[in-house]
Amino acid sequence: MKLTFCGAAGTTTGSQHLLEINGQRILLDCGLYQGRRHDALERNRHFRFDPASLDAVVLSHAHIDHSGNLPNLSRQGYRGNVYCTFATRDLCQIMLADSARIQENDIEWLNKHRTRRNEPPLTPLYTPPDAEKCLRQFVTFDYHRKMTIARGVDLTFIDAGHLLGAAQVILDVNEDGRSRRFLFSGDVGRGDDVLLRDPETAEDIDFILMESTYGGREHEMSPQAHEKIEGILKRALHDCGKVIIPAFAVERTQQLIYVLNSLLDSGRLPRVPIFVDSPLAVDATEIFRLHPECFNEEVYEFLFRKRNPFHFDGLSLIRSADQSRALNSLKEPAIIIAASGMCEAGRVLHHLKNNLEDPRTTVLFVGYCAEQTLGWKLREGFREINVLGERVRVRAKIETLDSFSGHADHSELLAYYGRMTGRKEQTWLVHGEPERSEAFKNGLRDTFRADAHVATLGHSVTW
Ligand SMILES: [Zn+2]
Numbered sequence: 001m002k003l004t005f006c007g008a009a010g011t012t013t014g015s016q017h018l019l020e021i022n023g024q025r026i027l028l029d030c031g032l033y034q035g036r037r038h039d040a041l042e043r044n045r046h047f048r049f050d051p052a053s054l055d056a057v058v059l060s061h062a063h064i065d066h067s068g069n070l071p072n073l074s075r076q077g078y079r080g081n082v083y084c085t086f087a088t089r090d091l092c093q094i095m096l097a098d099s100a101r102i103q104e105n106d107i108e109w110l111n112k113h114r115t116r117r118n119e120p121p122l123t124p125l126y127t128p129p130d131a132e133k134c135l136r137q138f139v140t141f142d143y144h145r146k147m148t149i150a151r152g153v154d155l156t157f158i159d160a161g162h163l164l165g166a167a168q169v170i171l172d173v174n175e176d177g178r179s180r181r182f183l184f185s186g187d188v189g190r191g192d193d194v195l196l197r198d199p200e201t202a203e204d205i206d207f208i209l210m211e212s213t214y215g216g217r218e219h220e221m222s223p224q225a226h227e228k229i230e231g232i233l234k235r236a237l238h239d240c241g242k243v244i245i246p247a248f249a250v251e252r253t254q255q256l257i258y259v260l261n262s263l264l265d266s267g268r269l270p271r272v273p274i275f276v277d278s279p280l281a282v283d284a285t286e287i288f289r290l291h292p293e294c295f296n297e298e299v300y301e302f303l304f305r306k307r308n309p310f311h312f313d314g315l316s317l318i319r320s321a322d323q324s325r326a327l328n329s330l331k332e333p334a335i336i337i338a339a340s341g342m343c344e345a346g347r348v349l350h351h352l353k354n355n356l357e358d359p360r361t362t363v364l365f366v367g368y369c370a371e372q373t374l375g376w377k378l379r380e381g382f383r384e385i386n387v388l389g390e391r392v393r394v395r396a397k398i399e400t401l402d403s404f405s406g407h408a409d410h411s412e413l414l415a416y417y418g419r420m421t422g423r424k425e426q427t428w429l430v431h432g433e434p435e436r437s438e439a440f441k442n443g444l445r446d447t448f449r450a451d452a453h454v455a456t457l458g459h460s461v462t463w
Contacts, residue, residue, distance in 0.1 A: 003209065003461045004049075005017060009456055009459070010454075012065065015029040015031035016048075019171075022153070027049075027056070027057045028057075028058050029060055031064065037110065044125055045072070052079070054073075055150050058184075059088060061160065062250075067092050068096065068099050080137065087165025090165075097132070098280055103127075107125075143158055153172070156172070158202060162199070168199070171183075171184075181207075187211050194223075198296075206424070208427040210413075212454075213432050214408065214409040215429070218409045230263055236399075237269075245366060246340065246363070246365060246375055247338070254285055256337055257276065261302075272332075273314055273330075328350065341367040344374060357394075361396035378394065429452065434454070
């Protein structure tokens with residue numbers, strides 16, 4: 001077996017790992033590299049292998065940094081199957097279409113500048129029809145259903161507890177008369193998730209390919225700290241203001257809807273209108289409702305004992321731009337959940353522009369904000385910011401809850417590795433900035449005397 005690191009080595013995006021087994025080529029994930037525009041275009045256009053030469057593709061989960069280059073892979077000649085779970089396929093349907101629209105808008109913007117410089121126009125990496133066509137290659141099955149995907153290679157998905165449908169990939173490999181078990185962790189969740197089950201324990205593992213996003217870092221809040229949301233919301237609504245929650249459309253928004261649903265159900269929150277203002281979030285919420293096979297016990301019971309975990313009286317899911325604009329004239333207290341989570345784009349910008357100067361407003365951050373983004377500036381306490389080209393004084397209260405992270409931190413990753421059984425002969429670390437992966441490698445060596453290594457781009461391991 002030969003493993004080549006074709007992406008997400010020394011960085012957290014562009015997950016792509018090529019396995020060669022019994023003369024066949026299997027690609028694990030086909031993620032989009034996200035970085036500076038020019039660099040990203042180059043890296044995403046050119047694969048480190050011939051797409052037509054692949055025999056199978058296995059997809060761990062639907063996040064764009066793991067799935068986002070699939071339409072391009074098909075466009076460049078891949079004709080085989082893409083194996084994933086049911087929920088991953090359904091989320092890819094909306095997320096790849098959304099990514100295609102972003103690719104088109106990006107290229108349109110770039111081409112405006114290129115025309116001015118008399119440079120030839122570029123074509124987008126892929127279009128919405130490409131995104132739709134590649135979905136026809138998806139072959140889906142549930143966790144724990146062992147499937148033969150190539151000669152001498154059986155695939156089983158087990159739960160990763162990271163995103164709806166997210167899986168750890170187990171390959172039972174039979175090569176040259178030897179049987180061995182390979183694990184690709186995909187992205188590993190924290191456990192105790194609001195909606196999802198805990199990451200499952202992999203057994204009898206011989207070789208590990210593992211993420212290391214939070215190597216050397218610990219989350220400040222426990223996964224259950226979302227209960228603090230009750231206090232923050234009660235205080236904010238007591239002030240009779242609006243609560244604006246910038247949130248990623250997929251997963252974070254659905255977690256919030258469920259938490260709000262539970263608080264209302266137990267009478268712990270006063271009834272005020274709640275709006276989810278993002279077409280992608282509305283589509284994603286529909287998909288979540290259709291996949292109880294991914295829910296933890298509490299949400300599963302809620303579904304069968306009570307009702308749809310993602311709907312309740314007073315919740316409005318908004319797709320149209322007119323309805324979104326109508327929220328601007330709303331005078332009474334309300335909770336508005338809108339994308340994007342870092343406030344870099346999306347409808348949340350209108351709500352911020354209209355409400356930041358009102359001291360009764362609360363802005364609640366529930367996710368990570370990269371440095372220099374508008375969300376980061378608000379969290380850092382900037383008193384004046386630019387929103388949609390206008391200078392705005394910040395009089396609103398800013399609150400932060402960091403408990404919702406989808407990624408296990410350093411200790412949680414170590415515990416995940418520790419629970420795993422088997423000979424664990426070698427561990428290769430991907431999906432991390434170099435110092436994060438290095439810190440986790442040291443953690444594995446110190447704690448378990450593991451034979452752990454940090455992967456570098458283009459490097460191959462034979463085993
Ligand atoms: Zn992910």
